[in-house]
Amino acid sequence: xxxxxxxxxxxxxxxxxxxxxxxxxxxxxxxxxxxxxxxxxxxxxxxxxxxxxxxxxxxxxxxxxxxxxxxxxxxxxxxxxxxxxxxxxxxxxxxxxxxxxxxxxxxxxxxxxxxxxxxxxxxxxxxxxxxxxxxxxxxxxxxxxxxxxxxxxxxxxxxxxxxxxxxxxxxxxxxxxxxxxxxxxxxxxxxxxxxxxxxxxxxxxxxxxxxxxxxxxxxxxxxxxxxxxxxxxxxxxxxxxxxxxxxxxxxxxxxxxxxxxxxxxxxxxxxxxxxxxxxxxxxxxxxxxxxxxxxxxxxxxxxxxxxxxxxxxxxxxxxxx
Amino acid sequence: xxxxxxxxxxxxxxxxxxxxxxxxxxxxxxxxxxxxxxxxxxxxxxxxxxxxxxxxxxxxxxxxxxxxxxxxxxxxxxxxxxxxxxxxxxxxxxxxxxxxxxxxxxxxxxxxxxxxxxxxxxxxxxxxxxxxxxxxxxxxxxxxxxxxxxxxxxxxxxxxxxxxxxxxxxxxxxxxxxxxxxxxxxxxxxxxxxxxxxxxxxxxxxxxxxxxxxxxxxxxxxxxxxxxxxxxxxxxxxxxxxxxxxxxxxxxxxxxxxxxxxxxxxxxxxxxxxxxxxxxxxxxxxxxxxxxxxxxxxxxxxxxxxxxxxxxxxxxxxxxx
Numbered sequence: 001x002x003x004x005x006x007x008x009x010x011x012x013x014x015x016x017x018x019x020x021x022x023x024x025x026x027x028x029x030x031x032x033x034x035x036x037x038x039x040x041x042x043x044x045x046x047x048x049x050x051x052x053x054x055x056x057x058x059x060x061x062x063x064x065x066x067x068x069x070x071x072x073x074x075x076x077x078x079x080x081x082x083x084x085x086x087x088x089x090x091x092x093x094x095x096x097x098x099x100x101x102x103x104x105x106x107x108x109x110x111x112x113x114x115x116x117x118x119x120x121x122x123x124x125x126x127x128x129x130x131x132x133x134x135x136x137x138x139x140x141x142x143x144x145x146x147x148x149x150x151x152x153x154x155x156x157x158x159x160x161x162x163x164x165x166x167x168x169x170x171x172x173x174x175x176x177x178x179x180x181x182x183x184x185x186x187x188x189x190x191x192x193x194x195x196x197x198x199x200x201x202x203x204x205x206x207x208x209x210x211x212x213x214x215x216x217x218x219x220x221x222x223x224x225x226x227x228x229x230x231x232x233x234x235x236x237x238x239x240x241x242x243x244x245x246x247x248x249x250x251x252x253x254x255x256x257x258x259x260x261x262x263x264x265x266x267x268x269x270x271x272x273x274x275x276x277x278x279x280x281x282x283x284x285x286x287x288x289x290x291x292x293x294x295x296x297x298x299x300x301x302x303x304x305x306x307x308x309x310x311x312x313x314x315x316x317x318x319x320x321x
Numbered sequence: 322x323x324x325x326x327x328x329x330x331x332x333x334x335x336x337x338x339x340x341x342x343x344x345x346x347x348x349x350x351x352x353x354x355x356x357x358x359x360x361x362x363x364x365x366x367x368x369x370x371x372x373x374x375x376x377x378x379x380x381x382x383x384x385x386x387x388x389x390x391x392x393x394x395x396x397x398x399x400x401x402x403x404x405x406x407x408x409x410x411x412x413x414x415x416x417x418x419x420x421x422x423x424x425x426x427x428x429x430x431x432x433x434x435x436x437x438x439x440x441x442x443x444x445x446x447x448x449x450x451x452x453x454x455x456x457x458x459x460x461x462x463x464x465x466x467x468x469x470x471x472x473x474x475x476x477x478x479x480x481x482x483x484x485x486x487x488x489x490x491x492x493x494x495x496x497x498x499x500x501x502x503x504x505x506x507x508x509x510x511x512x513x514x515x516x517x518x519x520x521x522x523x524x525x526x527x528x529x530x531x532x533x534x535x536x537x538x539x540x541x542x543x544x545x546x547x548x549x550x551x552x553x554x555x556x557x558x559x560x561x562x563x564x565x566x567x568x569x570x571x572x573x574x575x576x577x578x579x580x581x582x583x584x585x586x587x588x589x590x591x592x593x594x595x596x597x598x599x600x601x602x603x604x605x606x607x608x609x610x611x612x613x614x615x616x617x618x619x620x621x622x623x624x625x626x627x628x629x630x631x632x633x634x635x636x637x638x639x640x641x642x
Binding site: 001003005006007037038040042044045046047049051052053058059064065066068069070071072075078079081085086087089091093094095096097098101103140237317320321 | 322323326327328358359361363365366368370372373374376378380384386387389390391392393396399400402406407408410412415416417418419422424540558638640641642
């Protein structure tokens, strides 16, 4: 039994590793050799916490297990811990015995950023120059840092409901040597790629904010009722997702489906593009939209990718269990 | 983060502790201060394994977490490990941070035995003399050992589809100083208490095998399609269970419900008897039937009960996580 503590993750998991693990597992999901289990998500009636499990099995990567944890909104104020808390547990698919426990907090941030990044690699125009950000919180910094590695962006533009948070992402842009500019939502028309990473129940981005040829990754909607973009935009775009079942029920596509603007068959797996069974973007005028809902297999894949390295580097604890 | 390995459980968890923990959590479930999450159970398509998660939250005992694991039918032959493999993970309900990991194999056997034992305490006649066993496998020995502590039984009678396994339970009876006798199913009429702990998809125990006044604990049915007793017996008995939702869907009551012989409102919580909000047995002629389906809260309660002791005794590993 190998234990990789949260504090060791920063020294183990590179953005490139997270990217590779997520790209591979999306491909496996689309081929049918990896699947996610139903998600358990419970409001436990204590500390206003949401708690649950996201599990799955990747037969290609031989990763079996779950991420357990959730959202404790009072953590920071009461205990000085971050509000999102999670831990990944890996099991041996050959025996059912527990194999590893891996801190899941930084890992979640990196695997979520990797997902939009994989979508940019496969769906954004090759000549994309302007990167647009909607959202400027903690997770937005991870998204932007990963995105900037996918194309030679010349400018980052950003909007946030609380403009005073924009320096968070300006700093990331500048660290990557890219100038930053705060814009109004109308200013997003200039962007070739947009990532939205907000937590709202009413759409922020309207269809007319997005220009032809743009790739937009919607990364904030993971619950019934949440919505980042106007449903009409999905009808204008070619829609991709990590997992179709989640996209149409708790993801960004839930609204366009409910309004009858698109059908389930209009929602495509990003993994199919990776595998070459879906052509992906077919013109420079096409709008592509990635609905990133977040799946347990991403967590398992990323966690599994660092266990051996953690042992080699001596930062894991090995316990006789 | 406290780690209590499988090999330490035998020295930590007494039958009395398991009994107390299970009795308390059944009471909490019935009061509404503890609840189980939906169960995840997946045939993963590898090694014919069934894998999943049983989680819950007990606000009274402040136990939050899950048991993860399953059934790997080739384990013993291929790897020398037992086929059922599970691990319990406990989380801090105040912060969502992982708190303890506890070996779940022996624990599962003991908590399952504790459940039928709690039902015997609260539902069997006080003057019960003859204990009947249907099933003689590994788990049957745990069930019998715990049951014999609940009444001054004078004889154990037993039946098993493979009679050559009966010595397993004969040994347990004799260790407790109680004589054992192998019987045909008709011979069960002599029993005052019956535990059935088999894994079958057709009923073994017919209504006419059970005498008035008997308490029967059906402990083997935890899946759609499984059945240990004739559905008609449930119509003749007062039916109790650990969790009504499981009883009527994957437990013994599923068949009587499907055949319209009983209604959901005929299935009572054992916890209500413990709490005194249901009278339990009301006559010496009444047949009481406990449908033990097994819930995650049992695992959490029992695991939580030994974590501190494990630390005190120095058999736990404490890892900075």
